[in-house]
Amino acid sequence: xxxxxxxxxxxxxxxxxxxxxxxxxxxxxxxxxxxxxxxxxxxxxxxxxxxxxxxxxxxxxxxxxxxxxxxxxxxxxxxxxxxxxxxxxxxxxxxxxxxxxxxxxxxxxxxxxxxxxxxxxxxxxxxxxxxxxxxxxxxxxxxxxxxxxxxxxxxxxxxxxxxxxxxxxxxxxxxxxxxxxxxxxxxxxxxxxxxxxxxxxxxxxxxxxxxxxxxxxxxxxxxxxxxxxxxxxxxxxxxxxxxxxxxxxxxxxxxxxxxxxxxxxxxxxxxxxxxxxxxxxxxxxxxxxxxxxxxxxxxxxxxxxxxxxxxxxxxxxxxxxxxxxxxxxxxxxxxxxxxxxxxxxxxxxxxxxxxxxxxxxxxxxxxxxxxxxxxxxxxxxxxxxxxxxxxxxxxxxxxxxxxxxxxxxxxxxxxxxxxxxxxxxxxxxxxxxxxxxxxxxxxxxxxxxxxxxxxxxxxxxxxxxxxxxxxxxxxxxxxxxxxxxxxxxxxxxxxxxxxxxxxxxxxxxxxxxxxxxxxxxxxxxxxxxxxxxxxxxxxxxxxxxxxxxxxxxxxxxxxxxxxxxxxxxxxxxxxxxxxxxxxxxxxxxxxxxxxxxxxxxxxxxxxxxxxxxxxxxxxxxxxxxxxxxxxxxxxxxxxxxxxxxxxxxxxxxxxxxxxxxxxxxxxxxxxxxxxxxxxxxxxxxxxxxxxxxxxx
Amino acid sequence: xxxxxxxxxxxxxxxxxxxxxxxxxxxxxxxxxxxxxxxxxxxxxxxxxxxxxxxxxxxxxxxxxxxxxxxxxxxxxxxxxxxxxxxxxxxxxxxxxxxxxxxxxxxxxxxxxxxxxxxxxxxxxxxxxxxxxxxxxxxxxxxxxxxxxxxxxxxxxxxxxxxxxxxxxxxxxxxxxxxxxxxxxxxxxxxxxxxxxxxxxxxxxxxxxxxxxxxxxxxx
Numbered sequence: 001x002x003x004x005x006x007x008x009x010x011x012x013x014x015x016x017x018x019x020x021x022x023x024x025x026x027x028x029x030x031x032x033x034x035x036x037x038x039x040x041x042x043x044x045x046x047x048x049x050x051x052x053x054x055x056x057x058x059x060x061x062x063x064x065x066x067x068x069x070x071x072x073x074x075x076x077x078x079x080x081x082x083x084x085x086x087x088x089x090x091x092x093x094x095x096x097x098x099x100x101x102x103x104x105x106x107x108x109x110x111x112x113x114x115x116x117x118x119x120x121x122x123x124x125x126x127x128x129x130x131x132x133x134x135x136x137x138x139x140x141x142x143x144x145x146x147x148x149x150x151x152x153x154x155x156x157x158x159x160x161x162x163x164x165x166x167x168x169x170x171x172x173x174x175x176x177x178x179x180x181x182x183x184x185x186x187x188x189x190x191x192x193x194x195x196x197x198x199x200x201x202x203x204x205x206x207x208x209x210x211x212x213x214x215x216x217x218x219x220x221x222x223x224x225x226x227x228x229x230x231x232x233x234x235x236x237x238x239x240x241x242x243x244x245x246x247x248x249x250x251x252x253x254x255x256x257x258x259x260x261x262x263x264x265x266x267x268x269x270x271x272x273x274x275x276x277x278x279x280x281x282x283x284x285x286x287x288x289x290x291x292x293x294x295x296x297x298x299x300x301x302x303x304x305x306x307x308x309x310x311x312x313x314x315x316x317x318x319x320x321x322x323x324x325x326x327x328x329x330x331x332x333x334x335x336x337x338x339x340x341x342x343x344x345x346x347x348x349x350x351x352x353x354x355x356x357x358x359x360x361x362x363x364x365x366x367x368x369x370x371x372x373x374x375x376x377x378x379x380x381x382x383x384x385x386x387x388x389x390x391x392x393x394x395x396x397x398x399x400x401x402x403x404x405x406x407x408x409x410x411x412x413x414x415x416x417x418x419x420x421x422x423x424x425x426x427x428x429x430x431x432x433x434x435x436x437x438x439x440x441x442x443x444x445x446x447x448x449x450x451x452x453x454x455x456x457x458x459x460x461x462x463x464x465x466x467x468x469x470x471x472x473x474x475x476x477x478x479x480x481x482x483x484x485x486x487x488x489x490x491x492x493x494x495x496x497x498x499x500x501x502x503x504x505x506x507x508x509x510x511x512x513x514x515x516x517x518x519x520x521x522x523x524x525x526x527x528x529x530x531x532x533x534x535x536x537x538x539x540x541x542x543x544x545x546x547x548x549x550x551x552x553x554x555x556x557x558x559x560x561x562x563x564x565x566x567x568x569x570x571x572x573x574x575x576x577x578x579x580x581x582x583x584x585x586x587x588x589x590x591x592x593x594x595x596x597x598x599x600x601x602x603x604x605x606x607x608x609x610x611x612x613x614x615x616x617x618x619x620x621x622x623x624x625x626x627x628x629x630x631x632x633x634x635x636x637x638x639x640x641x642x643x644x645x646x647x648x649x650x651x652x653x654x655x656x657x658x659x660x661x662x663x664x665x666x667x668x669x670x671x672x673x674x675x676x677x678x679x680x681x682x683x684x685x686x687x688x689x690x691x692x693x694x695x696x
Numbered sequence: 697x698x699x700x701x702x703x704x705x706x707x708x709x710x711x712x713x714x715x716x717x718x719x720x721x722x723x724x725x726x727x728x729x730x731x732x733x734x735x736x737x738x739x740x741x742x743x744x745x746x747x748x749x750x751x752x753x754x755x756x757x758x759x760x761x762x763x764x765x766x767x768x769x770x771x772x773x774x775x776x777x778x779x780x781x782x783x784x785x786x787x788x789x790x791x792x793x794x795x796x797x798x799x800x801x802x803x804x805x806x807x808x809x810x811x812x813x814x815x816x817x818x819x820x821x822x823x824x825x826x827x828x829x830x831x832x833x834x835x836x837x838x839x840x841x842x843x844x845x846x847x848x849x850x851x852x853x854x855x856x857x858x859x860x861x862x863x864x865x866x867x868x869x870x871x872x873x874x875x876x877x878x879x880x881x882x883x884x885x886x887x888x889x890x891x892x893x894x895x896x897x898x899x900x901x902x903x904x905x906x907x908x909x910x911x912x913x914x915x916x
Contacts, residue, residue, distance in 0.1 A: 375831040378773035379734075399773045400780070420833050426824050428780050432713070452713050469806045469821050471788065471814070487713040503712040543710035559710040584709050600708065624706075642706070666731040667705035667722070689731060690831075 086143060093147045115390060115408060116464050368648065368658060368683055372694040374405050376423045380666055381686035383437035386677040388444040392424075392464055393675070393684060395692045396449050398433035401426050406464045407682070407694060421694075425462045429477055430455065438491035438498065446478065448498055448512065450488025456481040456500055458512050481510055483518055490544040494551035497568075501542035507556050509568060520571045522556070524564060548588035548595065548609060555595050555609070557583035563597060565609065575612045579605060585628040589651075592634060598625035604639060604649075616654060620647065627674035627685070638683055640671035646685045660695065663687025717742060724755045730840055733758065733766040741770070746880045748887045761847040762840060764892055765830070768850055771857060771888070772826045774881050778864060779819050781871045786863075791815035796862035796901060805856065815863050822856045829853060854885075854894050861885065865902050 379398040386393045391407040403423035432452035440446035450456045458478030462470075486504035493499075497519070498510040507522040524539055540560040548555045553574070554566045559582045565575035581601035588595050593609040604620040607613070620639055627640030636657070637649040644665060648658040662685045663670050669688035676683055686692045705719045721743065724736045740751045754763045794802040794815045803810035806821035813821060830836060830853070835846040861882045864872040876882055882902065889895050 373833070375833065376827045377831075378769050378827065400776045422828055423824075426820070426827070428776055428783065428820070431777060431780055433716070435709075452716055454713065468824055469804075469817075471817050472783070472820055474783075487711065487716065489709045489711075501710075503710055541710040541712070543708065559708070582708070582710070664731065665729045667719075667729070667735055669706050 089143060089147075093150060097150050368660065368695040370660070370662070370693050371696045372407055372421050374403075374421050374423070374692040374694065375690070376403055376426075377401070377690045377692075379433070379690055380669065380672060380688035381690060381692050382433065382435050382672050383449075384673045384675045384684050384686040384692055385437045385439045385447065386675055386680075386682065386684065387461075388439055388441065388678050390444075390464055391677075391680055391682065393677075393682075393692075393694070394437060394439070394447050394461075395686060396434035396437040397690070399690075400430045400433060400451075401428055402430075402434055402437065402447075402449050402459070403427070404461060405692075408464075422468065424464065424466055424468055425476070426468075427457075427459055427476065429457055429480075432487075435487060435489050436491045438493040441493050442496065446512075448491050448493060450484075450491050450500055450502075452487045454482070454484045454486055454488060454502065454504070456484065456488055456491065456498070456510070456512075479512060479517065481508075481512065481517055483508060483521075486541075490542070492545055492547050492554070494547040497551065499545055499547060499554050501545045501556060503541045505539040505541050507542050507545060507554065507566070509554070509571075520568070522554070522566050522571055522573075524558060524562070524573065544583060544586045546586050546588050546595075549593065553609075555586050555588055557586040557597055563595070563607065565595075565612075575609070577607055577612050577614070579614070584624065584626050587628045587630050590630060590632060590634045596628055596630065596637060598628045598639060600624045602641070604628070604637070606654075618654060620649070620656075621645065623670075626669075626672055629674045629676045629683070631676045632678050636676075638674045638676060640674040640685055642668060642670045644670040646671060646674055646683075648683075660685075662693050663691060664689040666690075733762055733839070734769070737766055737770050745878075745884075748880070748884050751884060752888055752891055759842070760892070761842045761844065764847065764850055764894070765836065765842055766839070767888055768826075768853060768857075769830055771881065771885055772823060772830065772853075774879055775823060775857060775860060777879065778860065778871070778875050778881070779823055781875060782816060782819060782864060782868060785868055785871060786816045786819070788814035788816060791863070791867060794818035794859060794863060796859060796866050802856075802859050805852075815867070819860050819863070822860065826853050826857065851894050854889050855899060858885065858889070858895065858899065862901055 374393075374395060377395065377397040377399050381395045381397045383396040384393060392405060393407070394402055394404050396402045404425040404427070405421050406424050407421060427449070430449065430451040430453055434449050434451045436450045438448045440448070445461050447459050447461060448456055449459065457480050460476050460478055462473070462476060481500075484500065484502040484504055484506070486502050488500050488502045490501040491498060496511065496513075498512050499507060500510065501507050505523065508518060509520040509522065510517045511519055540558040540562070542556045543559050545554055545556040547553070548565065552568055554568055556564050556566065558564065561579045561582050563577040563579070563583065563586065564573045565577075566572065567574045577595075579597075579599070581599040581603065583597040583599050583605075585598040586595060587597075588609070594615070595607040595609050597605045597607065598620075599605065602619050602621050602623060602625060603617050604625055605614055605618075606616040608615050621641035621643045622645075623641050623643035625639055625641045627638075627646075629638040630636070630651075631638070635651055637651050638646065639649065640646050640662075642665075644661055644663055646660045646662045647656050648660075649655065650657050664687065666688035671685055671687050673686040674684065675686075682694055682696060684692060684694045703720055703722075705717075705722065707716055717738075721739050722735070724732065727735055729735065736755065737751070740747075744750065752767070754760065792814050793812055794804065796802075801812060802818060804813035804818045804821050806825045807813075829849060835849055836842060861872070864875070865882075872882075886900055886902070889900070890897070
C-alpha cells in the first residue's frame with residue numbers, strides 16, 4: 001500500500017530467505033499493519049533509519065547463517081573423512097580375507113596336485129561377497145564385529161570351528177603357559193594336541209601370506225581417520241594368529257626338539273604375549289618377524305613341500321611332531337599328516353639320515369585308529385593293496401570283483417554317513433573268487449590280480465577322479481595271463497616283473513606287458529617233477545611268495561612248510577629253509593636280508609636270507625597268522641590272523657606295539673590280508689566279513 | 697582239515713580250486729557267526745545250485761527280512777558272473793539302450809537324473825548301485841537286524857536286477873543259457889521273488905520260468 005518499494009523488496013527477499021525469513025516477513029507485515037493505524041509520520045530520516053536498522057539485522061542474521069553453514073560443512077567433511085577411514089578399513093579387511101583365501105586356494109591346489117597329479121578346479125572356493133562389508137555408516141563396534149565374522153568364516157572354512165573362541169579365552173592362559181607350562185590345564189593341552197596340526201599348518205600360511213599385505217595396510221592406517229580406533233580388530237586378529245604360532249612352538253618344545261629357529265620364534269611370540277595392548281604396527285612388525293623365522297625353519301621359503309624334501313632336520317622334526325598328533329576329520333589335517341609322514345620317510349631313506357628315522361621311531365609309535373570302513377563287497381575280501389603314492393587302495397574279493405577306493409575323494413561327499421568310502425571302480429572279469437593282488441611297480445597306474453579261475457589279469461587303474469557311474473571302458477582290462485592251470489594264490493610285482501604262485505605247483509615269472517609275457521617257470525625240484533618218484537607224489541603247491549634282494553630273488557613258501565629262495569637269473573633254488581608248519585605269507589624285509597613268514601601254527605618266523613637260519617620265532621596270535629606287511633622303513637611289522645585281530649610289531653624288539661580287533665568271522669576265517677601304505681600313514685586290513693578297514 | 701577233532705572251514709593259501717570251500721557242511725544251528733545266514737545260503741548253493749527248494753527253505757528261527765536281504769546279496773554277487781560274460785558281447789554300439797522286449801526302455805537309476813545308459817552300463821551301474829545300497833551303513837548297518845523301511849528298498853533292487861536277466865535272455869541268449877545252465881540263477885531269482893512276493897508277477901516277463909516248472913532241461 002503505502003510502504004516504500006524498498007521495504008517491499010526487502011520483505012520479498014525475506015520471503016525468499018526461507019524459514020527465518022518468513023518469520024521476519026510476518027513481523028514486517030505486522031508492522032505494516034500497525035503503521036497505518038499509527039499516525040502517518042513518514043520522514044526521510046525515519047525511513048532511512050528504519051532501512052538501516054533492518055539492513056543491520058539482516059546482515060547479522062546472514063552472518064549467523066554463514067557460521068551455521070560452515071559448521072555443517074565442517075561436520076559433513078568430518079563425517080566424510082570418517083567414512084573414508086572406515087572404507088579403507090573395510091577394503092583392508094576384504095583384502096586380507098582375499099589374501100587368506102588365496103593362500104588357502106594355493107595350498108589346496110598344491111596338495112591336490114601333489115595327490116592326484118592334476119590341477120584342482122577352483123570352483124568351490126569363492127571370495128566372500130563384498131556387499132556385506134560395504135555399509136559405511138555403522139560405528140566401530142559393528143565394523144569390528146564384521147571383521148571378526150570374516151575371520152571366523154575363514155577359519156571355519158579351513159575346518160577350524162567354534163573353538164576359535166576358546167583360543168581367545170585361553171589366550172592369556174596360553175601365554176602364561178610359556179612361563180609355567182606345567183600349570184596348563186590338561187583339557188587345553190588335549191585340545192591343543194588335537195588342533196595342533198591344523199593350527200600349525202594354517203597359522204604358518206596365514207602369517208606368511210599376511211606379510212604380503214603389510215605395505216597397503218600401513219598406508220591405510222595412516223590415511224584413515226577412524227583406523228586407529230579400528231586397530232583393535234587388527235590387533236585382535238594378529239593376537240589370534242600369533243597365538244596359533246605360539247601353539248605350534250609350544251608343541252615343538254614339548255617334543256623336545258632343539259630347534260634354534262623355533263626358539264627364536266618362541267621368544268618373539270613371548271614378547272607379543274607380554275604386551276597385549278600393543279599398537280597395531282608393532283604387532284605387524286612382530287608378525288613379520290615371525291614370518292621370517294618361519295621361513296627359516298621351514299628351510300625352503302614358501303614351499304612347504306620343498307622344505308620337506310630337502311630333508312633338513314628342521315622339516316623332519318616338524319614332521320615328527322605332526323605325525324604324533326591325533327586323527328582329525330579336516331582335510332587340511334590329513335594333508336599335513338600325509339606330508340609329515342612323507343617327510344619322515346624321505347629323510348630316512350637317505351643312509352646318513354638313518355639316525356633321524358631312529359629318533360622318530362617314538363613319534364611313529366602312535367596309536368592307529370580305524371578311520372575308514374570300506375563296505376561294498378558281497379563276500380570276503382582276500383587281498384588289499386595300497387596305491388604306491390595316492391591315498392587310494394584296491395581290494396580283491398571272493399565276490400569275483402576288485403574295487404578301487406579313493407580315501408580322499410569320497411569322504412567329503414559322504415560326510416553325513418560318517419567315514420564310509422564308496423568304491424570308485426569295480427573291476428569285473430574274474431569268473432571266480434579273486435585271491436591275490438599286486439600293485440604295479442614301478443608303473444603305479446596298473447595292478448594285477450590272480451583268481452581261483454587260474455587267470456592273472458592286468459588292470460589299468462582308472463584315474464582317481466573317475467566317477468563310479470561312468471560308461472564302461474574296456475581299456476581298463478589289460479592282458480590276461482592264462483598259463484596257470486589252477487588257482488593263483490600269490491602275486492608280487494617289482495621292477496616291471498610279476499611273480500605268481502599257483503596251486504598247480506608252479507611259480508611263474510612274467511613280464512606282464514611283453515608280447516610273450518611268461519619269462520620262467522620255477523618248480524621246487526628244478527625241471528619237470530619226477531613222475532616216477534615214489535613217495536613225494538605231487539609237488540607241493542606254493543602258497544605265498546615275495547621278491548627279495550632287490551627283486552633278484554624270489555622267496556616262495558610251499559604248503560609242506562619249506563621255504564625256497566630262487567635266483568631269478570638262473571631259475572634255480574639257491575636256499576632251502578624248512579619248518580614244520582606251512583606258511584600262509586612270506587615277506588622280505590625292504591632293507592635287510594631277512595624273510596618273515598606267517599604260519600598256520602600261530603607263529604611268525606624270522607629268517608636270515610643269507611644263512612638260511614631261523615633267527616627268531618614267536619607265537620604271534622591266538623590263531624593262524626594269515627597276513628603280513630612290513631612298513632617301508634622296515635621298522636614295523638603288521639600281522640593279521642584268523643583270531644580277528646591285527647597286531648603291530650616292533651621289528652627291533654619283536655614286541656607287540658598295538659592290537660586292533662578288526663573283523664568278524666565267516667566260517668573259520670577272519671582277517672585275510674593286511675597292508676602298509678608305502679608312503680602315507682595308512683594301514684589296512686581285509687576280512688572274510690566282506691569289509692576292509694583303513695587305520696590312520 | 698580232516699582232523700576229526702575239529703574241522704577248520706578255511707581256504708588256506710595254495711588250496712586247489714576244486715578244494716576251495718570244500719568242507720563238511722555245518723548245521724545252521726551251530727553257526728555262531730554274525731554271517732551265519734550268508735554261510736548257510738552259500739553252503740546250500742554249493743551243495744546243489746539247482747535245488748531251489750532247499751536253497752530257499754528258510755530256517756525257522758530266522759527273521760524273514762534278513763533272509764531276503766542275504767539272498768539278494770547273493771544274487772547280486774552271482775550276477776557278477778553274468779555281467780562278466782556280457783562285457784565281452786554286449787557292446788554300447790549294439791545295445792545302445794537297456795531293453796528286454798521292445799515294450800520298455802529302462803532308464804539307469806544310478807545317476808542324478810535317470811539316464812538312457814547302454815545295456816552294459818545299465819548292468820554295471822545297477823550292480824554297483826546295488827552293492828552300495830546293500831552295504832550302506834545307513835540302510836543296512838547290521839546283517840542280523842534289519843529295519844522294515846530298509847527291507848522295502850529290496851523291491852526296487854530286485855526289479856532292476858531282473859532286467860539284467862531279461863536283457864540277457866532276449867538279446868544274448870547263448871550267454872544267458874550257458875550262465876543259467878551253470879548257476880540256475882534266474883530260475884532261483886524268479887522262485888525267490890515269487891515265493892516272497894517282492895515284485896509283481898506281471899513284471900516277470902521271461903517265459904518258461906514259472907517257479908513250479910523245472911525249466912532247466914527244456915532250455916538246455
